[in-house]
Amino acid sequence: MDRLARDDEEQLIARSQRGDVNAFNQLVLNYQQMMYGAVFRLLGNYDTAADVTQDAFFAAFRAIATYRGGSSFRAWLLRIGSNMACDYWRRSARRPAESLEALTDEDEPQALDLLGALAETSLEGNPEAMLLTQELQDVIQQGLQQLPLDQRTAVVLCDVEGLSYEEVAQATQTTLGTVRSRISRGRARLRNYLQEHQELLPRNYRLSSSNDSSHS
Amino acid sequence: MSQQDRHLTTEQLSAFLDKQLMEEEQDACSLHLKTCEQCRQALARLRQTVALLRALPQPALPRSFVLPADTVATPLMVAEEAPAQAPISITEERSRRRAGAARGRNLVRLVSGLVAVLGILIFVSACPATLPHNFGAASTASSNASSGAAVPAAAPRDKTASNGRDQPYSRPAEGTAQATNATQAAGAQTQDATVSPTPTAEPTPTAVPQPTPADRTFSLPAPSPVEEIWLTLSAPLTRVGLGILLFIAGLLGLLLLRRSRPRAG
Numbered sequence: 001m002d003r004l005a006r007d008d009e010e011q012l013i014a015r016s017q018r019g020d021v022n023a024f025n026q027l028v029l030n031y032q033q034m035m036y037g038a039v040f041r042l043l044g045n046y047d048t049a050a051d052v053t054q055d056a057f058f059a060a061f062r063a064i065a066t067y068r069g070g071s072s073f074r075a076w077l078l079r080i081g082s083n084m085a086c087d088y089w090r091r092s093a094r095r096p097a098e099s100l101e102a103l104t105d106e107d108e109p110q111a112l113d114l115l116g117a118l119a120e121t122s123l124e125g126n127p128e129a130m131l132l133t134q135e136l137q138d139v140i141q142q143g144l145q146q147l148p149l150d151q152r153t154a155v156v157l158c159d160v161e162g163l164s165y166e167e168v169a170q171a172t173q174t175t176l177g178t179v180r181s182r183i184s185r186g187r188a189r190l191r192n193y194l195q196e197h198q199e200l201l202p203r204n205y206r207l208s209s210s211n212d213s214s215h216s
Numbered sequence: 217m218s219q220q221d222r223h224l225t226t227e228q229l230s231a232f233l234d235k236q237l238m239e240e241e242q243d244a245c246s247l248h249l250k251t252c253e254q255c256r257q258a259l260a261r262l263r264q265t266v267a268l269l270r271a272l273p274q275p276a277l278p279r280s281f282v283l284p285a286d287t288v289a290t291p292l293m294v295a296e297e298a299p300a301q302a303p304i305s306i307t308e309e310r311s312r313r314r315a316g317a318a319r320g321r322n323l324v325r326l327v328s329g330l331v332a333v334l335g336i337l338i339f340v341s342a343c344p345a346t347l348p349h350n351f352g353a354a355s356t357a358s359s360n361a362s363s364g365a366a367v368p369a370a371a372p373r374d375k376t377a378s379n380g381r382d383q384p385y386s387r388p389a390e391g392t393a394q395a396t397n398a399t400q401a402a403g404a405q406t407q408d409a410t411v412s413p414t415p416t417a418e419p420t421p422t423a424v425p426q427p428t429p430a431d432r433t434f435s436l437p438a439p440s441p442v443e444e445i446w447l448t449l450s451a452p453l454t455r456v457g458l459g460i461l462l463f464i465a466g467l468l469g470l471l472l473l474r475r476s477r478p479r480a481g
Contacts, residue, residue, distance in 0.1 A: 019289050025282040032281045037274040050278050057281050062289055132271050140268055158234075159269035165236055176236075184230030191265040 004030050009073060016064045024061050031074060032057070034161060035081045041156045042085040044145045052088055056081040075167035082153050082171060089149060143193040151186030158183050224248060224255045229262050325473055332466025339459025342452040 004012070004026075015023035035056060040049035060080050067076050132140070144152055150172070157163045157171055158179075168179045224232070224245055231237045232245045249256050 021283055021285060021287045021289070028282045029280070033274055033277055036277055036281070040275045041272070046275065046278060049275070050281075054281050057283060058287075061283055061287065064289070132268065132273070136268075137272060140272060155269065159266050160272055162270075165234065180231050180236060181227060183234075184227040187230055187262055187265050187269075188226045190269070191261050194265065194268070195261075 010069065013064065013067065013069070013073065016061065017067070021061065024064065027073075028057050031077055034074060035077060038078055038156055038161050039081050039085045041141070041144060041160050042082065042152060043089060044141055048088065049085075052084050053081065056084045059084065071170060072163075072167045075163060075170040078157060078161070078163070078167075079171040079173065082157065086149050086153065139194065139197065140190075143190045143197075146193060147186050147189055151182045151189065154179055154182035155186035155190065159187070222248065223252065224258070226258070226262070229255070229259050233259070233262060233266065321473055324469055328466045328469025328473070330466070331469065332463050335459045335462025335464070335466060337459070338455045339463060342455035342459060 009027070009030075012023045012026050016027065032053065036049060036053045039052050039056070040046060043049050043052065056077075060077055063080065067073065144156065147155065153172060154168055157168045158165070163171065165176055165179050165183075168183070169176050172179065174182075228237070228241075228245060232242060235242065237245065249259060
């Protein structure tokens, strides 16, 4: 993705802080994909995500004077965006369709499931190039939505949007230790969800028998 | 304790994956994973989950989220560099005006006080020429002059002289706190100033109406424009009049300000 040079970004931020909406819009163009993506992964609905994203950018422009240089600007933006998304989630009557079942024993050796096979075939070579089908994306999204909000936010910011632990801490206004804990629990829960709901995956992704163990 | 007994927790594995552990702990986990199949599998599952998350594509942007060009920031917090753009509240404006007015008033007060003090100084410096006990100490010429020039005005002058003396002490009751400090300090200085030059200044005012070359040269060694003005001012009547005028002007300034203060408050 095309990233603004740091100096350019600082200039745009400074101009925005003086009320220059055109300068701020340059920042919007640069960060809107990230913001919309994060908000969508948090809420799971395209229209709602668009509304919240727009509100978040308005709020960011109004609050831009509070941004202190030296900290991550994208973390600052995502703090506003994720806060608004979480507020929306809490306000709405929506609740995850499936309640989370008891976590399986982590230590139990499991037969390699679909995910393992998928990962194995795709991760070899270039993990970045892994393409997920729409169905798989939907299952992952459902898995995200059944996470508690704080774990969901941490996982989305870190694993989906690629923020560092420090940036996640900044965006969630917590400590590194809390970030670490939420990320690990969110990942574990999602892993369990995906393993337990293989039936939601298309037939050809399911494995009937276990394969050899995965290589890390 | 064998390594098998210490399986890694999910949090450890997760942090290990992101290289968020301290170096010793990171190395310890590496070591453990070499020999523990269980933990290796757990790590593998975790890694897969992360890989899937990272592989999630960004949803297509439905539209552009740029703000309308006429969007005005109604700031939650005003930027220090742009006070002009921030709407100034009414109370803030009032306090600004009040601060400016207060500064103006203070300035006028100071000037009035100084003017009054100057008036006193000038007035009092003319007094020695007319004071009764100074007549005896004055030279013959000056005594003639003082008796000649000062007698007609002696009576009122005595009153004013005593008033002039008392003024520095009574004024504090009339003046404001600021003026009080200024005049008290100045009043003390005035008293000191008049006491010391009295013997030397005494011949000066009296020398003017009846010029005595000896006194003049004694009291005015260097002729200059300033000295010429001083000569004019040296006339006791002039100085008394000027002193009184200045004093009244200063007093008026202070009193008027005092009256206007409650209104502006």
